[in-house]
Amino acid sequence: MITGGSDPRFLRRLLRMDDAFARGDERPDANFYAAKRMVSHLDATALATVEALVGGLVTEEAPVILDLMASWDSHLPASLKPSRVAGLGMNREELVANPALSERIIHDLNGDPRLPLGDDTFDVVLNVVSVEYLTRPEEVFREVGRVLKPGGLFLVIFSNRWFPPKVVRVWEDASEAERLELVEEYFRASGAFGHPGSFASMGLPRPRSDRYYASGVPSDPVFAVFAEKKGATPGRAARVAPTDPSRIELDAEAVNTRKARVAETMACPYCGKALSKWEVPDDPCIDWNNDFLYLCFNDACPFVVRGWRFMWEQGIEGHSYRYLFNPATGASTTVPIRGLHDLKPGIVEGG
Numbered sequence: 001m002i003t004g005g006s007d008p009r010f011l012r013r014l015l016r017m018d019d020a021f022a023r024g025d026e027r028p029d030a031n032f033y034a035a036k037r038m039v040s041h042l043d044a045t046a047l048a049t050v051e052a053l054v055g056g057l058v059t060e061e062a063p064v065i066l067d068l069m070a071s072w073d074s075h076l077p078a079s080l081k082p083s084r085v086a087g088l089g090m091n092r093e094e095l096v097a098n099p100a101l102s103e104r105i106i107h108d109l110n111g112d113p114r115l116p117l118g119d120d121t122f123d124v125v126l127n128v129v130s131v132e133y134l135t136r137p138e139e140v141f142r143e144v145g146r147v148l149k150p151g152g153l154f155l156v157i158f159s160n161r162w163f164p165p166k167v168v169r170v171w172e173d174a175s176e177a178e179r180l181e182l183v184e185e186y187f188r189a190s191g192a193f194g195h196p197g198s199f200a201s202m203g204l205p206r207p208r209s210d211r212y213y214a215s216g217v218p219s220d221p222v223f224a225v226f227a228e229k230k231g232a233t234p235g236r237a238a239r240v241a242p243t244d245p246s247r248i249e250l251d252a253e254a255v256n257t258r259k260a261r262v263a264e265t266m267a268c269p270y271c272g273k274a275l276s277k278w279e280v281p282d283d284p285c286i287d288w289n290n291d292f293l294y295l296c297f298n299d300a301c302p303f304v305v306r307g308w309r310f311m312w313e314q315g316i317e318g319h320s321y322r323y324l325f326n327p328a329t330g331a332s333t334t335v336p337i338r339g340l341h342d343l344k345p346g347i348v349e350g351g
């Protein structure tokens, strides 16, 4: 269970604020979604995590699925063989382009949160990168509870980007950790579900082919909150989220042994890749103790990947650090980064 550590009373007060669900663009959603957007909302690494999450949590054979707030991709892994997939969204062309769907429903949940679907119908309701647009989430979550079969799964997945005119204020103002709590609160407030579980994956490198690779931002984080509708068959096995690919286990003893030999190997003790010679920046405020230091510039290094989460857990989003070795002092230390391309201009080619 991941928690951001804020006081739930504070969150409830935020939710009661008059403008909690206000948006920049208050015109009917039908206007905004009139034109199709056949875009990927996440990079390929994050999309693979989403599919693994869906595949891991959906345990039913031939499940009946509702993709709530659907577009052209329902993120169902090929291994899943649903008997029926209903997609509910705002743009018909996007839904028609979605090959997973066996039926398509155009319906504005902010205009009318009631789902035009029968009670106890679905094994699974999915909601991917869309919960931030709901202006009446409690009612929608209650409705999801109504259409799910007892013990059915509601899986809400989100990241950290959205269409700015349509996001609700409380979402925009919250931190990433608070957003997890916000969705947990939506589940609780609806009264329809058991205790929610959560998942957070972050810090994996963004694929080079991704349009935002040059920004240096790692792969889009994948957050999820999920719960079963009350009334599951007693004794049924609990659903367990798959292992988060960004949680890389380290053997501390092996790392320490390798650290003691860095002057000899000039290899990163965390990933084993060769360290790069790095010219220190000309900054009078920092005494680097040497003109050249040695850094690990492997973006997939477990030290860097785990660093994004470590900082996030301290409440510092969007930061990590790299391993640094000073040959003059023999010291192993770290240097903070906000993006994967920070510090790279100082690499001494062939050094």
Ligand SMILES: C[S@@+](CC[C@H](N)C(=O)[O-])C[C@H]1O[C@@H](n2cnc3c(N)ncnc32)[C@H](O)[C@@H]1O
Pocket: 029, 033, 041, 068, 069, 070, 071, 072, 073, 088, 089, 090, 091, 094, 107, 108, 109, 110, 111, 127, 128, 129, 130, 133
């Ligand atoms: C960022 S897209 C995500 C689409 C899809 N779930 C995915 O993972 O690619 C947000 C989706 O939410 C749907 N949506 C937004 N506002 C909605 C509303 N008021 N009622 C129903 N669906 C809505 C839109 O149709 C849009 O496709």
